Amino acid sequence: MSLDKVKPEELSFRVLQQSDDLTEFDCSLNDSMGLNEFIRREALDYQREKLGVTYLFYYRNEVVGFATLAMSGIEIKEAPYLLSIILPSKIRIRDYPALLIGRLGTRNDFRDRHVGQNICLWCLSTAAELCKKIGCKLVIVLTEGETAKFYGKVGFEIFPRYEKRDRKWMYLKIP
Amino acid sequence: MKPEHPPVLTGKCAKQFVERVESAPSKKNIEVFREAERVHKAIKEIK
Numbered sequence: 246m247s248l249d250k251v252k253p254e255e256l257s258f259r260v261l262q263q264s265d266d267l268t269e270f271d272c273s274l275n276d277s278m279g280l281n282e283f284i285r286r287e288a289l290d291y292q293r294e295k296l297g298v299t300y301l302f303y304y305r306n307e308v309v310g311f312a313t314l315a316m317s318g319i320e321i322k323e324a325p326y327l328l329s330i331i332l333p334s335k336i337r338i339r340d341y342p343a344l345l346i347g348r349l350g351t352r353n354d355f356r357d358r359h360v361g362q363n364i365c366l367w368c369l370s371t372a373a374e375l376c377k378k379i380g381c382k383l384v385i386v387l388t389e390g391e392t393a394k395f396y397g398k399v400g401f402e403i404f405p406r407y408e409k410r411d412r413k414w415m416y417l418k419i420p
Numbered sequence: 421m422k423p424e425h426p427p428v429l430t431g432k433c434a435k436q437f438v439e440r441v442e443s444a445p446s447k448k449n450i451e452v453f454r455e456a457e458r459v460h461k462a463i464k465e466i467k
Contacts, residue, residue: 253458253459253462254462254463256462256463257464258463258464259465259466319427319429320428321428321430321437321438322428322429322430338438343426345426366452366456367463370453370456370457370459370460371460373457374460387424387426400449402440404427404429404433404437405432405437406427414426417449417452418440418441419453420449
């Protein structure tokens with residue numbers, strides 16, 4: 246039985262709070278990245294330490310998904326002579342600032358209902374807003390298995406040398 | 421779960437990556453972010 250897609254208008258969000266009880270939240274299907282453990286036990290610690298902010302997404306007053314965002318970057322080493330040829334400005338970029346989608350999870354019973362896609366797009370737009378204020382050229386994410394296909398459909402590309410690995414770092418440039 | 425460090429790119433991989441990132445954005449890339457903006461506006465913040 247296919248369930249209706251959840252429209253973005255039907256979702257709302259807020260930042261994770263100390264009082265949130267997520268013990269019943271279950272996104273354990275294909276959970277090789279440890280999302281359940283993260284949201285139940287670690288997300289608040291990450292937030293306290295300013296390592297990542299977790300946003301909870303609600304549908305009819307129930308949490309149906311979450312995303313954890315953090316600043317990150319891609320370091321370029323060793324190829325300045327190549328890069329100065331590529332970049333018209335001749336600026337030698339050594340670090341590409343990026344927004345990291347640290348975790349993104351959808352509740353099991355809301356899979357295949359566009360909740361994950363809506364949350365992902367929300368993250369992309371957040372990155373686009375950030376790049377106007379603090380500089381941010383990319384959105385990056387670490388994927389594994391089916392999640393690589395999910396991000397691929399959105400437009401993410403696999404970093405060179407990660408194509409054949411089980412865990413793939415992927416990126417999407419902000420236009 | 422241990423956090424994993426993002427890629428550090430060297431040599432040909434760095435060149436390939438920079439070429440892709442510095443090329444003009446594709447039509448799909450622009451469309452994805454246009455859709456993202458629409459979605460972002462539609463999802464309201466709980467205050």
